[in-house]
Amino acid sequence: MxxxxxxxxxxxxxxxxxxxxxxxxxxxxxxxxxxxxxxxxxxxxxxxxxxxxxxxxxxxxxxxxxxxxxxxxxxxxxxxxxxxxxxxxxxxxxxxxxxxxxxxxxxxxxxxxxxxxxxxxxxxxxxxxxxxxxxxxxxxxxxxxxxxxxxxxxxxxxxxxxxxxxxxxxxxxxxxxxxxxxxxxxxxKLDSDHSVERPQTQLDLPERYILSVSHIYRYKKIKEMVRAYFRAQSSMSDIPPLLIAGNNYAPRYMNEITDEINKSGHSDSIRFLGNVPDIELGMLYRNCQAFIFPSVLEACPNILIEALSCGCAIACSNKSVMPEIAGDAAIYFNPDDVEDFANKFLSIVQNNKLKKELSRKAIQRAAFFxxxxxxxxxxxxxxxxxxxxxxxxxxxxxxxxxxxxxxxxxxx
CATH class of the missing domain: 3.40.50.2000 (Glycogen Phosphorylase B;)
Structure with a gap:
């Protein structure tokens, strides 16, 4: 008692x-x-x-x-x-x-x-x-x-x-x-205004990067994202590095992801940031070239809503609740189709007009939440x-x- x-x-x-x-x-x-x-x-x-x-x-x-x-x-x-x-x-x-x-x-x-x-x-x-x-x-x-x-x-x-x-x-x-x-x-959604930028401190970030925010679970499809990224890299050698923020809750699955990265020969292109404080996470969203969300199992993903509120150009899984949340403010891929996934990587990174349009729609969509x-x-x-x-x-x-x-x- x-x-x-x-x-x-x-x-x-x-x-x-x-x-x-x-x-x-x-x-x-x-x-x-x-x-x-x-x-x-x-x-x-x-x-x-x-x-x-x-x-x-x-x-x-x-x-x-x-x-x-x-x-x-x-x-x-x-x-x-x-x-x-x-x-x-x-x-x-x-x-x-x-x-x-x-x-x-x-x-x-x-x-x-x-x-x-x-x-x-x-x-x-x-x-x-x-x-x-x-x-x-x-x-x-x-x-x-x-x-x-x-x-x-x-x-x-x-x-x-x-x-x-x-x-x-x-x-x-x-x-x-x-x-x-x-x-x-x-x-x-995030409380802070999407237009506010914070200085890039402590994380030592590259000037350009692609972002994914996700804890490590098998249904988050991180390994599939890594494969698609390397497929996209084979078509675009200067594709920005991929940063992944989130805790590792599936050690066996993380080992599979690490093996996938190591056998690519380009391990310096992908970086795991671990848990990122909210104030720095907001800055990560606002400065990324593209935001990737490959999960196939969500109820109402806060991460996706946060990315919308920060005006990210989003490429997103077409599974589960994701189209319901993002609407027309994202382009969609099948996370189990590496070619489709890789093409969506390239679509955003190589097309500034599309990136600006998705960013505008993301802010509009976020107003719903x-x-x-x-x-x-x-x-x-x-x-x-x-x-x-x-x-x-x-x-x-x-x-x-x-x-x-x-x-x-x-x-x-």
Whole structure:
């Protein structure tokens, strides 16, 4: 048991819990931090309680005035232990805290709650069988467990948020959505203005370069991008070097990529930057000659939206959700067709007119995405699930008549 001396005011306003124990990195963490920020602005009279786990204390932005962060010690760090906590301990915690609505971003969740529940589906990988073929037995079993946990959590929800039409279509093959409220709510874009440039410091960048931003996973198609780049290089000897920013989460796959680079004889043409801080990442986007996004499995890729907002000339995979997000602001390739892929490399780098046109369209397309819009639509959906369809957001809704102070003790 972890004692937490913070006190949550149980008064006249709505109290919403956000379960965040499963949000640790990537687009899910970006989404969570942005909606925390905007919930604080858009619904200042609503109480939000973020439920995290020990070790997550540094992941989230400073709590807005109407937020409380509470961290729990879970029975274990593995997926079964976390599911056990969600299903057997969390409902009692929600009941003691008098929560009016539970928001569960990140697929899985509790099955029985004392209040309405809204789920948000970030990860569609467990529902794509071909994505599992090259994985280890452990990862295959983990994906199977996560798929089943996601389906069960959706069935237990009063509302489901999908972050793209593509992901809703995919999940609708596994669950009947006819009697469950659901809505598509896209992610937002970079906050900073696309025209602002930052000095190229610390990264020691070449004057001209092609950029790809992606963590290393097999479905990101990095090896295929490397092959296509070298094919393009055989036709254009002075093609700019390829820079790849992102963490390595698949060591075996990374070894395959490294072997591909080494056998080319041009290993100095491709550079892995690792994790790049946001302030430098924005500069990378704004100064690249072309941006390449070869992934075949995404729900709503923040990276692609960031590239749009920075006015990148984008060549993008034609798979999954990518055409839905980029629209006509990108040229598309089949990442498994090395000739097609290589030709798209060359199309942007060799055609300044096309590059300028794609950059202009990218900025226009990015205007569709906004974190404020994401947060407001999420709040509106909460209202719909709670039966308050005429409300703009939960602000000023009076659900409890008698104010009181209750002591929150985090039990595990």
């Amino acid at each position: 972890i004692n937490n001396s913070r006190r949550i005011k149980s008064g006249s306003n709505l109290r919403i819990a956000i379960k965040a124990v499963q949000i640790t990195t990537g687009g899910g963490l970006t989404h969570l931090n942005k909606i925390i920020e905007w919930f604080g602005r858009l619904a200042p009279e609503t109480e939000f309680v973020l439920l995290g786990k020990k070790g997550q204390e540094g992941l989230y932005i400073p709590a807005p005035r109407n937020f409380r962060y509470i961290y729990f010690r879970l029975p274990g760090l593995n997926l079964p232990a976390q599911i056990l906590w969600e299903r057997h301990f969390l409902p009692g915690i929600l009941n003691r805290m008098e929560i009016d609505l539970l928001f569960e971003p990140g697929n899985r969740g509790t099955l029985k709650t004392p209040c309405p529940k809204v789920s948000l589906i970030h990860n569609v990988a467990p529902f794509v069988s071909q994505n599992q073929l090259a994985e280890t037995l452990y990862k295959k079993l983990r994906l199977v467990l996560l798929r089943q946990a996601t389906i069960e959590s959706m069935k237990a929800s009063q509302g489901i948020i999908f972050i793209s039409k593509s992901s809703r279509d995919m999940l609708s093959e596994h669950i009947d959505l006819a009697n469950i409220k659901n809505r598509i709510i896209y992610h937002g 906004s974190w404020e819009k994401t947060a407001q639509e999420t709040l509106d959906f909460f209202d719909e699930v709670l039966g308050k369809k005429n409300c703009k957001s939960p602000v000023n809704k009076k659900l409890h008549q008698n104010a009181e102070e209750i002591q929150i003790v985090t039990l595990t």
